[in-house]
Amino acid sequence: xxxxxxxxxxxxxxxxxxxxxxxxxxxxxxxxxxxxxxxxxxxxxxxxxxxxxxxxxxxxxxxxxxxxxxxxxxxxxxxxxxxxxxxxxxxxxxxxxxxxxxxxxxxxxxxxxxxxxxxxxxxxxxxxxxxxxxxxxxxxxxxxxxxxxxxxxxxxxxxx
Amino acid sequence: xxxxxxxxxxxxxxxxxxxxxxxxxxxxxxxxxxxxxxxxxxxxxxxxxxxxxxxxxxxxxxxxxxxxxxxxxxxxxxxxxxxxxxxxxxxxxxxxxxxxxxxxxxxxxxxxxxxxxxxxxxxxxxxxxxxxxxxxxxxxxxxxxxxxxxxxxxxxxxxxxxxxxxxxxxxxxxxxxxxxxxxxxxxxxxxxxx
Numbered sequence: 364x365x366x367x368x369x370x371x372x373x374x375x376x377x378x379x380x381x382x383x384x385x386x387x388x389x390x391x392x393x394x395x396x397x398x399x400x401x402x403x404x405x406x407x408x409x410x411x412x413x414x415x416x417x418x419x420x421x422x423x424x425x426x427x428x429x430x431x432x433x434x435x436x437x438x439x440x441x442x443x444x445x446x447x448x449x450x451x452x453x454x455x456x457x458x459x460x461x462x463x464x465x466x467x468x469x470x471x472x473x474x475x476x477x478x479x480x481x482x483x484x485x486x487x488x489x490x491x492x493x494x495x496x497x498x499x500x501x502x503x504x505x506x507x508x509x510x511x512x513x514x515x516x517x518x519x520x521x522x523x
Numbered sequence: 524x525x526x527x528x529x530x531x532x533x534x535x536x537x538x539x540x541x542x543x544x545x546x547x548x549x550x551x552x553x554x555x556x557x558x559x560x561x562x563x564x565x566x567x568x569x570x571x572x573x574x575x576x577x578x579x580x581x582x583x584x585x586x587x588x589x590x591x592x593x594x595x596x597x598x599x600x601x602x603x604x605x606x607x608x609x610x611x612x613x614x615x616x617x618x619x620x621x622x623x624x625x626x627x628x629x630x631x632x633x634x635x636x637x638x639x640x641x642x643x644x645x646x647x648x649x650x651x652x653x654x655x656x657x658x659x660x661x662x663x664x665x666x667x668x669x670x671x672x673x674x675x676x677x678x679x680x681x682x683x684x685x686x687x688x689x690x691x692x693x694x695x696x697x698x699x700x701x702x703x704x705x706x707x708x709x710x711x712x713x714x715x716x717x
Contacts, residue, residue, distance in 0.1 A: 366524035366525075371526070372529050372530075376528060376529070399524070399526055399618070401524055401526075401537055402582075417565045418568050421598065422582075425570070425580060510714050513590055521587045521711075522587070
């Protein structure tokens with residue numbers, strides 16, 4: 364059986380957005396993303412310009428998955444963060460449970476600032492995600508999903 | 524893991540194309556990409572070697588339409604087929620909602636199909652999934668080649684649980700969308716069950 368669907372309610376999404384907005388300012392970042400570890404974008408705040416966020420999310424998740432496996436091969440349990448430093452733009456990715464907090468920043472900020480501020484914000488993000496996950500599981504347990512109302516015709520209409 | 528966002532009214536699901544090296548997984552994605560309207564798809568990302576063999580994964584997001592006011596978005600991934608990229612295959616199966624096994628119909632690839640299918644079952648188990656329970660479709664690819672195993676024999680050898688089976692020629696698109704629709708439908712049906 365596949366995993367329990369992860370359901371994010373509107374109020375949880377808005378709370379995550381406001382944490383990301385604050386983090387973006389505190390880190391002096393260009394953009395802050397929250398991504399599911401499977402590569403699904405959850406929320407973001409900042410200037411994404413013409414960046415393809417969906418591709419970015421899948422690559423960030425693949426990146427973290429690969430480095431986490433490398434950690435295990437050398438006897439580490441995990442690498443809690445991954446950093447990529449470029450000439451102008453840099454990326455800091457930290458793992459928060461089953462999500463990834465990604466901060467994209469340039470010369471206006473520093474890695475140490477981003478690390479410190481991200482750590483503080485990550486506790487709030489973790490709290491909201493845990494709440495959403497617990498509610499997702501109780502949704503499934505109580506079998507009261509909105510999706511139980513989806514009919515065969517609804518599904519067939521996607522392919523007509 | 525299906526991700527449902529009530530704020531943006533989106534359902535996001537992950538489908539993985541699995542199979543032996545050079546069976547046509549990337550070709551399936553390439554055909555879907557080439558045949559889909561620009562507004563329904565994102566970029567096709569290929570992490571490939573210099574000789575165009577998949578190194579880590581191919582990825583493309585595809586929007587199928589709206590169900591009860593929710594946009595349904597499928598994230599399509601392929602795995603690298605070559606035996607020694609097993610660590611990458613395991614990673615890509617994390618969070619999977621549905622699997623397409625692309626079999627190479629050529630006689631000389633029968634052993635590779637069986638080995639890859641066994642590898643799929645094993646890697647799914649490692650991630651806590653059971654092939655018997657997960658949305659799953661079998662595609663018999665390369666049916667246009669001269670040295671193919673008869674479809675019934677191939678199905679008899681590879682079918683695991685009465686899953687839908689589609690004959691395909693991914694290079695010209697035959698069977699490609701039928702395969703995708705079948706697995707997507709199973710994923711959504713699974714979601715409805717809760």
